[in-house]
Amino acid sequence: MKNPMMNHTSPSHSLTFESLRIRSVLVPLRRPVFAKVGTFHQWPLVLIDVHTREGVTGHSYLEPHVPAAIPAIQTMLDILAHTLKGKVLAPLDAYGDSLKALHLLGREGVSLIAISGLDMAIWDALARASHLPLARLLGGQPGPVRAYNTTGLWLSPIQTLGAEAKTLVAQGGFQALKMRLGRATVQEDLLAIRTVRDAVGPDIHLMSDFNQSLSYAEALHRLRALDDQGMYWFEEPVVYDQPQRIADITRQIQTPVQIGENIYGPRGFYQAVAAGTADLYMPDLMRIGGVTGWMRAAAIAGAAGLPLSSHLYASVSSHLLRASETADWLEWSDWAEPVLAQPCVVANGCVTVPDRPGNSIEWNEAAVAKYAI
Numbered sequence: 001m002k003n004p005m006m007n008h009t010s011p012s013h014s015l016t017f018e019s020l021r022i023r024s025v026l027v028p029l030r031r032p033v034f035a036k037v038g039t040f041h042q043w044p045l046v047l048i049d050v051h052t053r054e055g056v057t058g059h060s061y062l063e064p065h066v067p068a069a070i071p072a073i074q075t076m077l078d079i080l081a082h083t084l085k086g087k088v089l090a091p092l093d094a095y096g097d098s099l100k101a102l103h104l105l106g107r108e109g110v111s112l113i114a115i116s117g118l119d120m121a122i123w124d125a126l127a128r129a130s131h132l133p134l135a136r137l138l139g140g141q142p143g144p145v146r147a148y149n150t151t152g153l154w155l156s157p158i159q160t161l162g163a164e165a166k167t168l169v170a171q172g173g174f175q176a177l178k179m180r181l182g183r184a185t186v187q188e189d190l191l192a193i194r195t196v197r198d199a200v201g202p203d204i205h206l207m208s209d210f211n212q213s214l215s216y217a218e219a220l221h222r223l224r225a226l227d228d229q230g231m232y233w234f235e236e237p238v239v240y241d242q243p244q245r246i247a248d249i250t251r252q253i254q255t256p257v258q259i260g261e262n263i264y265g266p267r268g269f270y271q272a273v274a275a276g277t278a279d280l281y282m283p284d285l286m287r288i289g290g291v292t293g294w295m296r297a298a299a300i301a302g303a304a305g306l307p308l309s310s311h312l313y314a315s316v317s318s319h320l321l322r323a324s325e326t327a328d329w330l331e332w333s334d335w336a337e338p339v340l341a342q343p344c345v346v347a348n349g350c351v352t353v354p355d356r357p358g359n360s361i362e363w364n365e366a367a368v369a370k371y372a373i
Contacts, residue, residue: 015056015089015129020081020118021049024070025371027338031164034154035180036213040065043335046073047368050121052089058125059361061336062117062286063312067373069110076102076114084118091122095292108264112289119290120316124359133319134359138295140323144350147314147330148176148207155180158192162199169200172346176205176232176329182213186225193229207258207329209235216245223253233258233280243277256280261311265289266296273304282331284311291320298324314344315360318351339367 026042033040046062064073083101084094098118102111127134133142149168153161161179168177179196181189196206208231214222219237226234233256238245240262250257256279263269264287272278283297301308302325309329310317315336321327330351337343341362344351354360 015125016053017050017081017084017087017089017094018053019051019085020077021051022074022077023047023368024067024074024373025339025368026067026373027335027367027371030334031152031154034156035209036155036182036211044070044373045336045339046070046077046117047339047363048077048117048121050089050118050125052125052129054129056125056129058121058123058128059359059363060117060120060124060290060316061313061339061361062113063335064113064286070373072110073114073117076110077118080114080118089122089125091119091126091292094122095119095289108268112264112293113286116286116288116290116293119292120285120359123291124361128358131357133353133355133357134291134316135319135322135353138291138320138323140319142353142355143322144352145318145321145327145330146176146349147172147174147318147332147346147351148178148205149174149346150178150331151333151335153177153179153196155183158188158195161192161195165196165199169204172332173348174332174346175203175349176207178207178209178235178331180211181208181226181234182210182222186222189222189226190229193226193231205232206230207232207235210237212236212239214238216242216249219245219249220252223249223255227253227255229255231255235259235282236261243272243275247275247277250276250278258282258309260284260288260309262287263297266293266300269297270300273300273306280307280309280328282309282311282329285313285316285320291316294320295323298326301326314351315340318344318353319359322353338371339364 044067048060050058080098098115105111127137152164152168235258258280259278260281261284307328308326314332341364
């Protein structure tokens with residue numbers, strides 16, 4: 001008897017690119033973001049659907065941070081859709097063709113962001129056509145991925161941090177939280193850390209993020225003063241395009257330094273690793289090159305024995321970490337949840353990759369219509 005869960009294709013059938021649907025939404029944040037990079041009460045998303053002639057649709061989304069970036073991303077996606085029209089949908093070929101199509105515009109910035117979004121949707125379509133979870137298609141298995149909660153502990157009044165930290169832990173039995181540092185003085189950062197630690201106890205891992213807010217001299221002074229606080233990592237202490245400065249800081253402190261969300265493409269990732277820029281790496285799917293870029297970066301991290309965490313995109317990143325040799329932490333946020341029909345469920349501090357076809361993204365169409373821009 002035919003399995004009702006099977007769709008029109010089988011693994012032996014190829015897919016053909018037919019069309020691309022692009023929609024944009026602006027969703028409210030449960031907890032506003034107060035960071036050195038800005039204040040955000042809403043979060044823009046670009047929703048991408050790749051339609052194939054065979055009836056399979058692949059989904060992905062991008063988080064461009066600011067709505068003003070959306071038109072440029074849409075334009076790039078339209079260019080890519082034109083180049084792929086009628087072609088067999090092979091992710092690696094599509095990735096290479098897309099790079100060639102935008103080569104004269106550069107391999108970073110909006111060009112690679114658009115390629116990344118398209119790549120994620122193509123991989124999702126292929127996984128659905130193969131009736132496999134993306135993790136399994138990539139050679140891994142569905143299962144748990146340990147996660148930390150990144151949705152709070154911003155540069156809010158210090159007296160509010162303790163209660164918020166307890167709420168964040170309880171939100172999914174989290175064993176790790178990220179807090180933002182880089183306040184006006186070292187003493188304020190120390191007080192913020194102590195407040196959170198007193199609230200959640202010694203067994204919760206605390207990651208920290210400076211959001212590129214410090215100068216080189218400030219970073220050395222600040223990180224040395226905080227080096228004995230037991231933080232799991234110091235993330236992006238200085239501007240991301242100063243790799244030599246980051247490498248110098250990394251060598252002079254004991255707490256691991258984390259970078260990666262602003263690395264564009266696997267070649268940029270290789271250059272950072274080869275230079276010994278940091279101790280830990282966390283690629284962002286929007287910048288690393290989608291699934292294809294991630295897996296190439298994951299191979300580099302694996303060969304170098306470097307722990308690999310994710311930046312945002314929990315639904316897709318959880319699949320990729322299950323297929324990455326040196327998987328470390330999943331960064332979990334609820335920012336895209338309003339438009340997702342089946343958001344990631346966190347229990348006992350882990351997101352469990354489900355055993356169903358695709359990358360776990362399905363749209364809540366009523367919410368998409370509600371938040372459309």
